[in-house]
Structure formats: structure tokens, C-alpha cells
Amino acid sequence: MENNYYKTALRKAEEYREKNMPLILGIESSCDETAAAVIRGGREVVSTAVHTQIPIHRLYGGVVPEIASRSHTERMGGVVREALDRANMSLDDMDAIAVTYRPGLIGALLVGVSYAKGLAYASGLPLIGVDHITGHIAANYLTYPELEPPFMCIVASGGHSHIVKVNSYTEFDLIGRTRDDAAGEAFDKVARAMGLPYPGGPELEKLARDGNPEKYKLHTAFNEGESFDFSFSGIKTAVVNILHNAEQKGEEVNRADVAASFQRAVVDALAKKSVRAARQAGLSTLALAGGVSANTALRERLSEECERFGIRFCRPDMKYCTDNAAMIACQGHYEIMTREPDELSLDPNAASFLQMQ
Numbered sequence: 001m002e003n004n005y006y007k008t009a010l011r012k013a014e015e016y017r018e019k020n021m022p023l024i025l026g027i028e029s030s031c032d033e034t035a036a037a038v039i040r041g042g043r044e045v046v047s048t049a050v051h052t053q054i055p056i057h058r059l060y061g062g063v064v065p066e067i068a069s070r071s072h073t074e075r076m077g078g079v080v081r082e083a084l085d086r087a088n089m090s091l092d093d094m095d096a097i098a099v100t101y102r103p104g105l106i107g108a109l110l111v112g113v114s115y116a117k118g119l120a121y122a123s124g125l126p127l128i129g130v131d132h133i134t135g136h137i138a139a140n141y142l143t144y145p146e147l148e149p150p151f152m153c154i155v156a157s158g159g160h161s162h163i164v165k166v167n168s169y170t171e172f173d174l175i176g177r178t179r180d181d182a183a184g185e186a187f188d189k190v191a192r193a194m195g196l197p198y199p200g201g202p203e204l205e206k207l208a209r210d211g212n213p214e215k216y217k218l219h220t221a222f223n224e225g226e227s228f229d230f231s232f233s234g235i236k237t238a239v240v241n242i243l244h245n246a247e248q249k250g251e252e253v254n255r256a257d258v259a260a261s262f263q264r265a266v267v268d269a270l271a272k273k274s275v276r277a278a279r280q281a282g283l284s285t286l287a288l289a290g291g292v293s294a295n296t297a298l299r300e301r302l303s304e305e306c307e308r309f310g311i312r313f314c315r316p317d318m319k320y321c322t323d324n325a326a327m328i329a330c331q332g333h334y335e336i337m338t339r340e341p342d343e344l345s346l347d348p349n350a351a352s353f354l355q356m357q
């Protein structure tokens with residue numbers, strides 16, 4: 001039975017490559033967003049649908065994996081239906097299905113992967129598993145229709161902070177990564193220590209707007225060094241110590257100053273290292289990706305640094321910065337153009353392929 005499916009999928013994958021403007025359905029469920037999207041010809045967003053679980057997890061101060069899986073299970077069918085309805089299309093109109101299969105919360109990934117497999121099996125459509133990190137990178141293709149590899153990319157999300165050399169649509173070299181916390185994770189943990197709600201990144205950014213970023217020097221020797229790796233846990237601990245010490249002494253701290261100084265230290269590290277990586281590799285474009293790419297201070301800082309060195313700076317539209325399925329469908333398109341589709345034995349994996357490098 002399954003072999004019959006795969007034969008059909010191989011044939012339809014071939015048809016996908018030959019079509020002028022093929023349609024691909026993208027599905028995303030790696031963390032706390034249930035999302036689906038329809039993309040035409042790789043880069044044209046026909047429709048999107050997202051159900052965010054943020055209000056549920058906010059009650060607990062962070063993502064509760066079991067609750068995330070349950071919510072994905074409840075919502076997945078409706079979200080896929082919504083994306084197809086908004087496109088005025090049905091599954092019969094699709095030419096392929098892309099799904100995030102790594103990295104992320106394993107139970108959450110399992111929901112999207114199982115759903116996508118079911119749809120693929122029922123329709124005979126080719127199934128393409130997409131690495132979420134490469135999806136974040138592809139969000140830039142949706143924003144810049146003419147952007148093509150090679151370029152350098154700084155990926156900063158809740159789970160990852162990587163400098164990635166994008167050699168082609170499907171070939172990547174890991175240049176640097178965090179040794180401890182991801183940038184978004186550090187934002188979330190510091191925000192939590194300051195009593196801000198989940199997800200802390202956007203809240204901390206808001207607070208930082210009224211603060212003095214020069215007030216506290218939170219830079220670490222590691223991030224000033226030659227390596228392209230990052231370390232954010234030292235900066236996080238320094239903030240927690242400032243808050244603690246003030247509390248013990250009964251002193252008031254200006255929380256906006258703390259937030260601004262923390263943000264400055266993280267933005268400095270991400271910007272300096274990624275621009276240096278682009279220059280050293282002789283690449284004329286640097287792209288930003290991942291949830292933290294929504295941070296205005298980071299966008300502005302990278303834009304300035306890139307301008308200084310004559311590098312073109314790309315960053316996704318705000319709506320494609322955090323988790324969404326349009327970016328997954330876009331990367332899925334490029335995968336299917338270069339390799340055979342996945343079999344129905346496709347398994348989710350908690351780690352990114354970049355962590356294997």
C-alpha cells in the first residue's frame with residue numbers, strides 16, 4: 001500500500017517540478033503556533049492561517065509541552081481548512097505538502113507530521129519534511145522576491161542562535177552557534193526574572209525603549225572574542241544578579257535601564273559576529289531570521305552595521321519573523337525542486353540538522 005503511495009508521490013513530485021506555478025501546502029507545529037499556508041511558485045503567499053497558543057502558555061510563564069501538543073491536535077484540522085478556504089482552494093488543487101519535522105517540541109512536531117502524512121497518503125501528494133531553521137531563513141525569500149543564495153544568515157529564535165552560510169537553497173554551513181542559551185531564550189528568561197509575561201522578548205523590547213542602554217555594561221569577554229560562537233547565559237545571569245542585589249539592599253532599579261542594557265549586549269553580540277562572518281566569507285548579503293528578528297533594535301543595528309561595510313541587509317516582514325507556515329512551504333518548494341520527497345516513515349526529530357554539523 002505504502003509503496004503505491006510513494007510511486008504516486010514520486011510522479012507528482014516530478015509534475016511539481018515541471019509546473020509553471022505549483023501550489024504547496026505548508027504545515028507548522030513545532031512550538032506554540034499551529035499554522036498552515038498555501039504558496040504558489042515558491043514565493044507567492046496565497047493564504048495563511050495561524051492559531052497562536054500564547055495566551056494559554058502565558059498563564060504558566062512559558063510553553064508547557066503537553067498543553068502545546070493537545071492544542072495542536074485540537075486546532076490542526078481547522079487551521080489547514082482555514083488556509084485552504086482563504087485560498088479558495090481544496091486539497092485537490094495542491095501539488096505538494098511541506099511540514100516542519102525538526103527541530104522543536106517532539107510531541108508538538110508529531111501532531112503536524114502525522115497530520116501531513118495523513119493528508120499525503122489520502123491525496124497521493126508528495127510530502128516534504130522541512131527543518132524549521134531553514135524555514136526561518138526562507139522567510140527572507142518571501143520578503144525579497146529576487147533574493148538568492150549565497151548569503152550569510154543570522155538565525156536568532158527561542159531555541160536557536162546560529163550564524164549560517166547559505167550556499168544554496170538547500171545547502172548550509174554552520175559558522176557559529178550559541179554555546180548555552182539561545183538569544184530568544186535569554187530574552188524570555190530575563191523578562192521572566194523582571195516579572196514580564198511570556199513571551200518575554202517583545203515585552204522586554206517595549207520596556208527597553210525608555211531605558212538607557214549604557215547604564216549597565218553587560219558585555220562578556222566571550223562575545224567580544226574571535227570565535228563566531230555566542231554565549232548569552234552570562235549576560236542573563238548578570239541581569240539576574242543586578243535585580244537580586246538591588247532587592248537585597250532594598251534599592252529600586254530602573255527596570256527600563258536594565259532591559260535596555262541587556263538588549264544592547266545581546267544585539268551587539270549578534271550584530272558584530274554576523275557582520276564579521278559575512279565580511280570574512282566575502283559575502284555581500286547578510287539576512288536576519290528567527291523570532292528575535294522582530295526586534296527593532298536588532299534590525300536597526302544590523303542595518304547600520306551592514307551599511308557601514310557595504311553589505312546588503314535583508315530581514316523578513318514582521319509577519320514572517322515568528323513561527324508561520326508560509327516560510328515552511330517556501331523552503332519545502334526549494335527542497336522538492338532538488339530532492340525526492342520523503343516517505344511516510346518520516347519521523348519528527350527534536351534537533352535541527354545544523355546541530356549535527
Ligand code: KG4
Binds near residue numbers: 183201205322
Ligand atoms: O522563531 P520563534 O517564533 O520560535 C522559535 O522557533 O523558537 O521565536 C520565538 C522567540 C521567543 O523567544 C521570543 O521572545 C522572541 O523570539 N522574540 C523576540 C521578539 N519577538 C519575538 N525577542 C526580542 N524582541 C522581539 N521583538
Ligand code: ZN
Binds near residue numbers: 136157290291322323
Ligand atoms: Zn521558530
